Amino acid sequence: MTRSREDPNDFVLEQIHDKKTRDYTRQRNAAAWRNLLSTEDYVTRENVLGLSKITCSDPNRLVVFALKAEGSEDLLCSCELLIRESWRYKKNANGEVERRDVLSGCIGGVYTYEENRGRGLATIMIDKLVETAKTPEFLGPDGFTFLYSEVGEFYARNGFKSFHVDLLNLPLKYAGAKYAIRPGYELVKYSEFGPLFELYNKHQEREITRKVGEDGIDRISISPSADYADWFHIRAKYFGVKLFDTDASHFDFENESLHSLAEKFKDSEPTYFGLKSVCPETGKLRGFLVWQYEYGFNENENKFENYVTLVKSFVGDDFDGNDVTLELVEEMKRYSEAEHGTPQMSNFHKIVIWETEISSVVKKVLINRFGSKHGLENLSRSAILYNNEKDDAKLKLGGIIWENNTKLPWF
Secondary structure (H helix, E strand, O other), X not given: OOOOOOOHHHXXXXXXXXXXXXXXXXXXXXXXXXXOOOHHHHHXXXXXXXXXXXXXXXXXXXXXEEEEEOOOOOEEEEEEEEEEEEEEEEEOOXXXXXXXXXXXXXXXEEEEOHHHOOOOHHHHHXXXXXXXXXXXXXXXXXXXXXXXXXOOOHHHHHOOEEOOOOEEEEEOOOOOOEOOOOOOEEXXXXXXXXXXXXXXXXXXXXXXXXXXXXXXXXXXXXXXXHXXXXXXXXXXXXXXXXXXXXXXXXXXXXXXXXXXXXXXHOOOOOOEEEEEEEOOOXXXXXEEEEEEEEOOEEOOOOEEOEEEEEEEEEEXXXXXXXXXXXXXXXXXXXXXXOEOOOHHHOOEEEEEEEXXXXXXXXXXXXXXXXXXXXXXXXXXXXXXXXXXHHHHHHHHOOOEEEOOOOOOOOO
């Protein structure tokens, strides 16, 4: 346990099971993360996201915790743990690379209620959560725990090691003309990424196996799937409806199933969340991009100031990774700058790219060709620990490499 102003033994961490209390934790943390939504709409959005497959398809699940004083029912602070299927690769005694399925937990929603601040309660809560996560009921000792810190190195005191990823901002300029897609490219709609991620998942398995076979260094990674993309896209669809639709009465966000909402989302903007390129000669997939829309409002200029975030890029084994990625990003740029005739698809001023998502060659071209700004501080600082001391020490010394430290597993 880390030192705190309070005695950690005076507090207990409890899992929240009932919707009323879970909603209360989100009402309290809404001030930090509701963005342009009302508190009520933010709480509803979190419940809708809780219907997504990545949060409720065993063993994937979202768990909410709160810290209480021993013997009290009052919640002092709260947090969430998103448990997801993950991988551990290592070379065995025979020189063969083995994959072991493990669980990872991503911590989010860490929030101390205003009246309880200044007592070190968040530190106590995360210490207790880390210990709880190590138990078989959650991740077990073979799993790993990570987070995206908005408060710099704060979580180092809880044993997390930062693996900070810089950002690159690619500027956008409104083109004024409708988008005309170029031959060889196809836009990809919401909830249609399944086949693409199946290819990417298999590619990741091969690539990580190859790396471990070559250097003998263990690797860990989430097991990527289209469910990750759907979580981001449900988020954007909800924003699109709540911020811009004049009549959203046909959505019953409180009671409808995800299947029902997903069918209605298909008719709402934004429509497209990605782009793929297919080789005209062979019909093989050359590569694809997945992105997310983020909405903001510039109070000084009294207008929306939105941006697009690249969530995942992929290029097939038979094609040049740098060339295809650049072509895809250029097409993404053209699409984002075009006139789409809807407020959900207007006022985009940049594309945000985590630098782990692109090669140094691609990065250099984006800087020179488009004036992209790079090396920018990422306010979501990646940090990780392993759930047992031996592997945690190995991870911190570079004996285990964290793959897929990108936007995709962000929570």
